[in-house]
């Protein structure tokens with residue numbers, strides 16, 4: 422029987438733990454975890470994510486601010502805002518929603534965020550700490566960290582001896598995902614558009630993570646029977662029911678679910694975990710700033 426991994430339920434568990442940790446920190450130190458989300462421009466999908474981040478932050482009892490800037494905001498003005506947030510003692514987590522407009526150098530903005538408040542885990546310091554296994558003081562990117570929690574829950578055991586294949590090599594998902602799996606003792610292969618015989622490689626995976634951004638690319642006959650399949654893709658397709666758009670992953674869910682031992686749906690899989698781990702990283706940041714040992718998630 423295939424297990425459908427309930428990302429929404431696991432995310433709700435994580436959010437409850439975050440709220441309890443936040444209450445404890447507030448009671449013991451008076452420090453209220455604070456998050457700032459910055460969005461430039463009007464991309465409707467981005468606005469939806471930013472709104473749900475604000476809502477979850479309130480649920481966790483955080484101080485939460487949102488800066489919605491016009492699409493013609495200059496790079497210098499955005500740098501100045503990030504510097505102001507870096508210096509603001511009420512803010513423990515800063516997230517600048519990506520992608521940014523073309524006239525702004527996203528890399529420069531990310532490196533301007535203080536590594537201690539980089540709850541996205543994109544700053545070189547945090548990338549380096551993940552790469553060297555310094556997970557106690559790193560911030561790990563939210564989507565791979567959330568995917569890892571789903572994998573651990575689905576398997577309920579150490580990953581030693583298991584083959585993991587990550588399809589996609591982005592800095593945001595593929596590369597950090599590979600590092601996390603390697604840290605957990607899996608044998609990891611990272612595949613991408615130039616990989617030879619991708620279906621055969623995928624069939625070798627006990628853990629298959631799809632993060633390519635191509636709707637329904639990974640088919641059922643690419644999945645090893647019993648494998649754990651994590652679908653990071655969020656692709657909005659036109660022509661769903663009643664002319665509404667339809668959300669699909671990078672995995673062809675119908676055929677893959679027939680092979681997989683456990684599989685994440687889209688929506689309701691990795692997406693809610695991303696937001697939950699953002700809250701977790703923010704409360705951890707607040708604990709660190711108060712000189713307290715941070716909870717683990």
Ligand SMILES: Nc1nc(=O)c2c([nH]1)NC[C@@H]1CN(c3ccc(C(=O)N[C@@H](CCC(=O)O)C(=O)O)cc3)C=[N+]21
Nearest residue numbers: 470516517518519520541688689690691692693695696
């Ligand atoms: N600096 C930065 N950090 C991010 O983490 C970041 C970002 N920029 N830019 C955009 C992407 C996208 N992202 C998602 C978060 C939650 C869902 C999510 O909750 N999805 C729901 C469905 C939502 C829907 O219906 O659209 C689900 O999969 O069930 C999706 C996508 C975070 N991102």
